Amino acid sequence: MRFEYKNIVVAIDGSEASEKAFNKALDIVKRNNAHMILAHVVDSRTFATAEAYDRTLADHADDYAKDLVDSYVENAKEVGISKISRCIEYGSPRVKIAKDIAATFQADLIICGATGMNAVERFLIGSVSESITRHATCDVLVIR
Numbered sequence: 001m002r003f004e005y006k007n008i009v010v011a012i013d014g015s016e017a018s019e020k021a022f023n024k025a026l027d028i029v030k031r032n033n034a035h036m037i038l039a040h041v042v043d044s045r046t047f048a049t050a051e052a053y054d055r056t057l058a059d060h061a062d063d064y065a066k067d068l069v070d071s072y073v074e075n076a077k078e079v080g081i082s083k084i085s086r087c088i089e090y091g092s093p094r095v096k097i098a099k100d101i102a103a104t105f106q107a108d109l110i111i112c113g114a115t116g117m118n119a120v121e122r123f124l125i126g127s128v129s130e131s132i133t134r135h136a137t138c139d140v141l142v143i144r
Helices: 016-032 057-078 093-104 119-125 127-137
Strands: 006-010 036-041 084-090 109-113 139-143
Touching: 006 016, 006 093, 016 036, 016 057, 016 109, 016 139, 036 057, 036 093, 057 084, 084 093, 093 109, 093 127, 109 127, 127 139
Parallel strands: 006 036, 006 109, 036 084, 109 139
Antiparallel strands: none
């Protein structure tokens, strides 16, 4: 009996590592005829203080998130994937991806890149991929 993944969350943040994760996810989603959930978490903590001086930061983050997810959706459609959902959340990627997004979509696999955009935070408190691996209730594939 062959095990197949049905709902695959792909964490994207625009980094080179998330691009590699997305490319690996394309193969896995196609092979399993799975539902692809493209998830981007706007880390609102990074601009919360600065927003007191520039209120357009949240709007820019929203626009970036929508454009980013839309571009990945188009790439997935080009290779023949049709079951695709967009997911844009706000908060900490560490918590949102492993707990909230995975639960909402009943994910049985999360795919993420080994490193993301925020090197300083990774140095201070660990990587998002490490946190996802530690807290997820489903399988996690970390792409190097």
